């Protein structure tokens with residue numbers, strides 16, 4: 001697969017743009033693929049985001065795009081990140097407000113459709129003819145729709161295979177008909193797509209991709225069923241052989257407690273005793289008193305998905321067990337208010353910080369004893385992986401990628417954490433009690449910590465699977481073109 005040319009489109013790519021795990025993944029995957037000899041380029045919407053001075057930015061002329069009966073100028077800022085070319089693609093429909101996502105998906109549709117179609121023009125302008133167009137999530141889904149319809153008649157794009165990675169099926173970006181029309185695309189008429197999603201960017205992406213994957217094997221199975229299929233299960237089942245699950249990796253150079261400038265004391269498995277310094281520094285920072293019980297932590301987007309209602313429900317029991325809790329999150333105001341009320345009700349045992357704070361997140365991973373991930377559903381989840389790497393033992397619900405990455409200490413001698421099944425407060429409380437009990441036996445706790453820190457979640461195996469996926473997609477495209 002060396003020499004393969006891959007164009008990735010996404011709304012986020014760390015370190016330039018990150019709201020959640022999508023940013024981590026699109027930041028790391030291109031680097032891992034480049035190591036395999038591929039030429040990977042990444043395009044992101046240019047919302048005017050500030051680019052750090054360390055990057056050399058070039059502006060390119062990318063001409064115009066027909067949009068809503070007018071010609072709109074396409075702007076491009078080009079820079080290299082970790083050796084990989086990134087292009088920030090802009091134009092009038094993408095507001096320069098620095099916001100990655102707006103208040104609602106319909107409102108965001110023009111920006112993402114414009115971005116997706118403008119990205120195609122930019123690639124043509126650069127004479128970068130990709131073997132694979134790799135779209136991440138719904139946001140740039142219009143590019144796959146364009147490729148599968150209009151693009152198939154363009155010589156430049158005829159040989160390009162389309163791949164879609166679903167990072168979260170819940171964000172479908174339905175109701176994009178007007179934006180698609182502005183870009184010269186009619187809403188889909190594909191009868192496999194439920195009527196409500198025929199002008200949805202995710203559904204159109206799925207229907208027009210040569211191959212689709214999601215970010216863990218369990219989530220790939222779950223989304224083919226009604227409970228988690230979010231209405232698209234039939235469409236996904238219809239393409240069963242072309243829907244797979246590839247577990248995300250974790251970039252060990254980005255997430256490394258032995259080299260992390262923002263934590264109080266760097267440490268690794270051999271210097272695990274130093275971890276205590278991070279725990280006490282974190283408690284001081286959060287104004288939590290020293291305590292004999294464990295410190296539980298949750299770092300997440302404040303969203304219905306993340307199981308924060310369970311956390312609110314279990315807090316009194318945590319308090320009764322002598323444990324403490326810190327939550328760092330940004331997102332829903334309503335959830336934020338509930339969490340603040342919880343902190344007020346349990347001073348000294350619950351600390352809540354609202355906002356996006358990468359440095360604090362790192363100090364939490366380095367100092368907390370348990371990372372909580374009680375999600376309703378979780379396509380892959382990265383916080384349990386980061387927690388493990390930093391010696392914070394994960395306590396997760398058995399769903400999606402959480403089920404694929406955490407082994408319960410009760411059922412496996414090589415266990416790395418605690419897993420609970422039912423989405424209920426009592427089920428979570430039982431797991432919390434088990435964690436507190438194990439924490440009371442330091443040697444046993446340490447053994448789990450060491451196993452968790454040594455678990456291998458590097459990007460290498462995932463990159464290999466993506467290379468296979470690309471090869472399959474390219475073959476499928478060739479067959480499709482020959483038919």
Ligand code: ADP
Nearest residue numbers: 020021300301329330355356357361381382383
């Ligand atoms: P999702 O992709 O659903 O948001 P993941 O667990 O896959 O969830 O990834 C979340 C990523 O975002 C992790 O790197 C986590 O540390 C980070 N993160 C989430 N919320 C915050 C926050 N408020 N401040 C800093 N980092 C955060």
